[in-house]
Amino acid sequence: MTAPEINRDTFKLNSGFLIPAVALGTWKSSPEDCYNAVKHALNVGYRHIDTARIYLNEASVGKAINDFLKESDDVKREDIFVTTKLCPCDYHDPETAILGSLERLQLDYVDLYLMHHSLAEVSGEGLKPVDEDGFRKHIPFEKLSYVDAYKVVQTFVNKGYTRSVGVCNFNVPKVQRLLEVSEIPPAVVQCEIHPYLPQQDLVDFCKEHGIVVEAFSPLGSTGAPLLNEPILVSVAEKYQVSPACIAISWAIARGTVPLPKSTNDSRIEANLKTIKLSDQDVELINNISKTTTKRYLNSKWRIDVYYSDAEFNPVK
Template sequence: MTDKTFKLNTGQNIPALGLGTWQSEPGKVKAAVAHALKSGYKLVDGAYCYANEDEAFAAGVKREDIFVVTKVWATYNTRVELGLDKSLKSLGLDYVDLFLVHWPLLMNPEGNDDKFPKLPDGSRDIIRTHNHVDTWKLMEKLVATGKTRAIGVSNYSKRYLEQLLPEATIVPAVNQIENHPSLPQQEIVDLCKEKGIHIMAYSPLGSTGGPVMQAEPVVKIAEKHGVAPSTVLLSYHIARGNTVLAKSVTPDRIKTNMLLIDLDAEDQKALKDYSDSLTKEGKLQRYVYPPFGIDFGFPDKS
């Protein structure tokens, strides 16, 4: 599966499986990325906000063989080129393959912290008059610089995409969202498919502790195929035509996450039925939602 790719609307091929580095501790990222690339991973996903990009590419690999993703953080959404330049410097690279808007909001660029400025009451220091479409206009200008081969968004709901697309000169190549059977976000997936925007799934196991691995249909499918529940959850995205990010700094887990399978029609139906039942019962579960205090338009949070 590490050789499987999907075609972006830019004409680029993007790997189906990537290594995520969110919450990976500084000091462990370098070894994890080196092991992943040596094992056959071709995509590494990072972000300025993760504060570990300076470790990500100290491995002896050919730059052109790796698809590198990074993101502009919310304090840089009016200074996206500066945000990209900072990531490129940390990564030690001249360009990335994909640059994403991490979240569609602006935190105070002149606040009391570079990444997480806060108000005196401890809440996030957010500029609420900012329009996320203005950030996208700045992103579009980056393509001509050669510093990124494609641009996209992250954590965009259907509502926010519908606000963005009529104003966009360049359609986002990717929307990176939390995605798993407990949060299928089908309304976003369907709109992105219609508009030619590729889905990249993060937290495919349900974030820390992998809670979705205990879901009954996931366990049954894993037993049927003689694989780990994590294998089922990662394979779920490939079956949906999406790229999935597997996050680990453990060598054995990094290799295990490569052992994906083809889910048959029965497997896919069981997982869809599970998602549909959670949707109907109002029991969808989102695991990643920072306390920004903003309604981003996700049905389970609006």
């Protein structure tokens, strides 16, 4: 079967803005590699870049964007969707954190600002504070909760720092809690999602509440282990494309936004060339997780931060 036309959709956020359906992820990209990757991605048509304070490459992302805009005759700042994230060690002072991110990015605003995790971490001990056993050092919920931090983050929309706000690594109960207490609801929830970990309950909940889901590690994280999955290989052969194309296209078919990360020029280009899958092939890929379920990214916490249904008590 010949591959269908390239599909470059956008999704509409509950904030009213459009988000491009494929982003370049920059996690674990060194500053130099990140600059080159972002610059190349923009040159070949990407209009969505995802970074974070904790990635230590915001300055590279910003320089690449600004250099690209200086060289471009027809692309403006408002044409590029930029996401960065609030580090958990900065939950005590989100405003200073976002102003620092904007300075490093050399931007007046970002398009999306995400809370990176649902636990606040201690401040003053680096971006990833850990105890003597190597566990992340967090602040008790009753002293500083994600609800506290989000109430500050949502004010950044009216202050012009960001156009939309959201969260990363949150489960359904925690998103539900934010919907109950927020004035500006999350526009996006970003989590690890791929055929081995489809997180259907989260995707369905977010769709019901008008929230767009972003899928980080859509190829299964470092080394792209999903690319040898027999069903993906079979579907890729049918459409005469790569297994990576199938995994990314499957993410879009579900109404989610994949964030494939690469610093390789040819793979960056290939990851943008998604296709429209048949409903039967989407369902076939959906069924992969019924026999193989795997999460590739887990931080070392003493309690379940992301995915348990337990809610903290009290809630402010």
